[in-house]
Amino acid sequence: MVQSAVLGFPRIGAFRELKKSTEAYWNGKITADQLLATGKEIRAHNWKLQKDAGVDIIASNDFSFYDQILDLSALFNVIPSRYTKYNLPALDTYFAMARGLQRKATETTKAVDVPALEMVKWFDSNYHYVRPTFSHSTTFKLNGSKPVDEYLEAKALGIETRPVVAGPVSFLYLGKSDKDSLDLEPISLLEKLLPVYAELLKKLAAAGAKTVQIDEPTLVLDLPKNVQAAFKTAYDYLASVEGVPELILTTYFGDVTPNLDAIKGLKVAGFHFDFVRDPEQLESVASILNDKQILSVGIVDGRNIWKNDFASSIALVKKAIEKVGSDRVVVATSSSLLHTPVDLANEKKLDPEIKDWFSFATQKLDEVVTIAKAVSGADVTDKLAANAKSVKSRKEHEITNDSAVRKRMSEITDDLTHRKSPFPKRLAIQKEEFHLPLFPTTTIGSFPQTKEIRVTRNKFSKGKISEEEYTAFIKKQIQEVVKFQEDIGLDVLVHGEPERNDMVQYFGERLKGFAFTTNGWVQSYGSRYVRPPIIVGDVSRPGPMTVKTSVYAQSITKKPMKGMLTGPVTILRWSFPRDDVSQKTQALQLALSLRDEVEDLEKAGINVVQVDEPALREGLPLRAGAERSAYLKWAAESFRLATSGVKDSTQIHSHFCYSDLDPNHIKALDADVVSIEFSKKDDPNYIQEFANYPNHIGLGLFDIHSPRVPSEEEFVARIGEILKIYQPEKFWCNPDCGLKTRKWPETTASLTNMVAAAKYYRNKYAKKN
Ligand code: MET
Numbered sequence: 001m002v003q004s005a006v007l008g009f010p011r012i013g014a015f016r017e018l019k020k021s022t023e024a025y026w027n028g029k030i031t032a033d034q035l036l037a038t039g040k041e042i043r044a045h046n047w048k049l050q051k052d053a054g055v056d057i058i059a060s061n062d063f064s065f066y067d068q069i070l071d072l073s074a075l076f077n078v079i080p081s082r083y084t085k086y087n088l089p090a091l092d093t094y095f096a097m098a099r100g101l102q103r104k105a106t107e108t109t110k111a112v113d114v115p116a117l118e119m120v121k122w123f124d125s126n127y128h129y130v131r132p133t134f135s136h137s138t139t140f141k142l143n144g145s146k147p148v149d150e151y152l153e154a155k156a157l158g159i160e161t162r163p164v165v166a167g168p169v170s171f172l173y174l175g176k177s178d179k180d181s182l183d184l185e186p187i188s189l190l191e192k193l194l195p196v197y198a199e200l201l202k203k204l205a206a207a208g209a210k211t212v213q214i215d216e217p218t219l220v221l222d223l224p225k226n227v228q229a230a231f232k233t234a235y236d237y238l239a240s241v242e243g244v245p246e247l248i249l250t251t252y253f254g255d256v257t258p259n260l261d262a263i264k265g266l267k268v269a270g271f272h273f274d275f276v277r278d279p280e281q282l283e284s285v286a287s288i289l290n291d292k293q294i295l296s297v298g299i300v301d302g303r304n305i306w307k308n309d310f311a312s313s314i315a316l317v318k319k320a321i322e323k324v325g326s327d328r329v330v331v332a333t334s335s336s337l338l339h340t341p342v343d344l345a346n347e348k349k350l351d352p353e354i355k356d357w358f359s360f361a362t363q364k365l366d367e368v369v370t371i372a373k374a375v376s377g378a379d380v381t382d383k384l385a386a387n388a389k390s391v392k393s394r395k396e397h398e399i400t401n402d403s404a405v406r407k408r409m410s411e412i413t414d415d416l417t418h419r420k421s422p423f424p425k426r427l428a429i430q431k432e433e434f435h436l437p438l439f440p441t442t443t444i445g446s447f448p449q450t451k452e453i454r455v456t457r458n459k460f461s462k463g464k465i466s467e468e469e470y471t472a473f474i475k476k477q478i479q480e481v482v483k484f485q486e487d488i489g490l491d492v493l494v495h496g497e498p499e500r501n502d503m504v505q506y507f508g509e510r511l512k513g514f515a516f517t518t519n520g521w522v523q524s525y526g527s528r529y530v531r532p533p534i535i536v537g538d539v540s541r542p543g544p545m546t547v548k549t550s551v552y553a554q555s556i557t558k559k560p561m562k563g564m565l566t567g568p569v570t571i572l573r574w575s576f577p578r579d580d581v582s583q584k585t586q587a588l589q590l591a592l593s594l595r596d597e598v599e600d601l602e603k604a605g606i607n608v609v610q611v612d613e614p615a616l617r618e619g620l621p622l623r624a625g626a627e628r629s630a631y632l633k634w635a636a637e638s639f640r641l642a643t644s645g646v647k648d649s650t651q652i653h654s655h656f657c658y659s660d661l662d663p664n665h666i667k668a669l670d671a672d673v674v675s676i677e678f679s680k681k682d683d684p685n686y687i688q689e690f691a692n693y694p695n696h697i698g699l700g701l702f703d704i705h706s707p708r709v710p711s712e713e714e715f716v717a718r719i720g721e722i723l724k725i726y727q728p729e730k731f732w733c734n735p736d737c738g739l740k741t742r743k744w745p746e747t748t749a750s751l752t753n754m755v756a757a758a759k760y761y762r763n764k765y766a767k768k769n
């Protein structure tokens with residue numbers, strides 16, 4: 001009998017229970033014990049769900065209160081001293097690393113003021129992990145026993161699980177060196193780290209775990225030689241320690257073939273590969289297995305919501321069986337299901353025909369089980385027939401082929417993807433147009449989404465208030481935000497995005513070709529979840545999406561008002577994309593829709609338009625090569641197609657955040673001004689890389705994930721550092737990203753200090769000239 005396995009289940013709860021509890025804890029509304037109890041309930045629920053579905057191999061330690069990589073940093077004591085020095089309870093130290101902490105002194109406690117660790121995108125997904133931050137003084141040791149506790153917790157419920165832990169090579173390679181240890185290459189710490197891994201693994205074995213899923217997703221990247229070699233060091237060592245359980249070396253999100261030599265011959269119990277991403281690798285990866293090793297076949301997509309095509313999955317699993325025999329094959333999800341919404345059954349509003357094309361985490365459990373049964377010879381005829389019918393219905397549905405969109409796509413010319421004049425000429429014209437001071441200040445778009453805003457938006461979407469009432473409410477919000485920005489002296493204003501639940505969903509809801517969920521939340525980072533829309537067909541824009549709002553906002557101020565759009569690549573990446581047409585096609589269709597919007601904004605008198613592309617980097621194929629070059633080309637083309645219809649005097653902005661962006665990727669967009677998240681970047685090389693960016697640039701000056709307020713002096717110091725490298729006349733001042741998750745008091749304080757620092761340099765340079 002072929003076994004089924006799930007590499008991890010979403011931990012947020014079907015109705016965002018984890019978010020609600022975590023935030024309540026942060027706000028002092030519930031105790032740590034209450035928060036821990038929520039975690040326990042969610043875990044129990046998830047394990048039981050999987051057991052009831054008939055999944056053979058169920059993961060434990062896939063739960064986290066913030067991020068599984070941060071859990072590992074905490075577990076292995078990779079905690080910079082700036083966090084430990086306050087002697088906070090472990091849970092609070094953990095959250096301080098995640099999101100910073102600023103707290104006034106009380107009679108019994110000292111004041112706390114510490115920024116968060118850096119957070120970056122997890123491979124090519126929209127999940128963010130907290131980057132392990134190593135220094136020469138890092139002393140690895142086990143802090144607590146979360147993986148063991150959770151294993152035992154499941155066991156007490158009568159459920160045998162396979163604990164999952166990120167592997168040592170990936171843990172180090174995905175990390176960075178701390179400010180005080182920039183010469184340190186994290187991978188050089190491997191030998192010090194391994195005994196602590198062994199200790200953890202032994203404890204898991206002692207608790208009863210036979211096998212551990214050890215995730216080494218870095219194996220799908222281009223790895224330097226020393227990192228490739230580290231696999232042998234690590235796994236030889238772990239194999240040599242008595243009492244370490246069997247390990248299933250797990251990879252996902254790509255093709256492992258280029259790194260096969262690094263894992264060939266490793267003494268692990270088996271390997272897991274992602275055959276959704278790359279079915280072609282079966283041939284090569286199967287060849288490295290010895291005659292005992294397990295082949296875990298990732299075939300149910302952990303990254304998308306399309307119903308599995310059983311016929312083709314079964315064919316692939318059968319091929320795997322031919323190679324290694326049915327007793328050594330496991331049918332698995334391609335990756336953790338963390339990246340998919342919890343349960344399709346909670347969607348009551350979807351068109352039933354379209355809904356039948358989808359499969360969320362809960363449905364995917366049944367998919368792995370069914371495929372495993374099918375290849376084991378069990379009778380699943382009815383399921384296969386229903387599946388084939390659904391797959392066919394989607395292929396033939398009219399929504400997937402809109403002739404008007406196809407026609408317009410065929411008429412895209414190179415001309416449409418270039419601004420009328422090159423940047424220097426545009427710059428001169430825009431100088432006359434806007435008369436901005438040196439060090440212009442702006443924000444990235446959103447302002448705090450207060451409870452009032454969320455409640456009112458919700459009431460409107462549920463039909464509890466009229467459109468007039470809602471519009472009046474939004475106008476009032478815009479008035480307040482505009483007045484606020486004028487009062488504190490910002491130069492280029494925004495309307496604050498109060499009408500947007502989410503920067504992608506908002507546009508998806510206004511475009512043809514999308515479907516939406518009611519409860520389809522997916523964790524983006526910490527307690528921030530998103531509800532990605534689903535691209536189900538060809539995309540077009542039935543009418544203006546943002547023009548009224550922007551025009552209203554501009555009408556109440558003399559300062560320039562930025563129109564605010566989400567770019568084609570970001571809408572694509574933060575939706576669940578189609579898998580039946582290329583990503584390029586989808587991006588260009590989105591670009592055409594946005595182009596119309598940009599032109600409508602310009603016609604309506606909006607002369608600055610920001611088109612956000614924070615997902616540009618995450619869409620980059622994980623490996624260098626033809627696919628990556630092609631991506632860079634079509635991604636930039638899509639952006640330019642969306643933004644090049646305007647006059648030279650219209651200033652196009654773009655924005656990027658939370659990824660290690662290469663300046664060359666954004667050069668090709670030819671935006672007049674870009675803002676990028678930067679406040680936590682302390683690698684001097686990275687800072688240097690952007691210095692030659694040809695157009696204007698705003699480097700993020702404060703962390704918007706943290707309630708912490710930097711002082712004016714801190715801003716002055718940071719800008720001072722940057723000005724050692726950057727030309728002052730190119731430099732804009734702005735936060736890292738939108739302020740929607742912040743509260744007003746810290747927003748006011750941070751922006752006020754930022755504007756003061758900009759003015760300080762404005763004066764300083766005015767005197768110089
Ligand atoms: C993740 S990028 C966010 C950009 C958007 N304009 C905002 O301010 O929220």
Ligand SMILES: [Zn+2]
Pocket residue numbers: 444614655656657677736737738
């Ligand atoms: Zn951003």
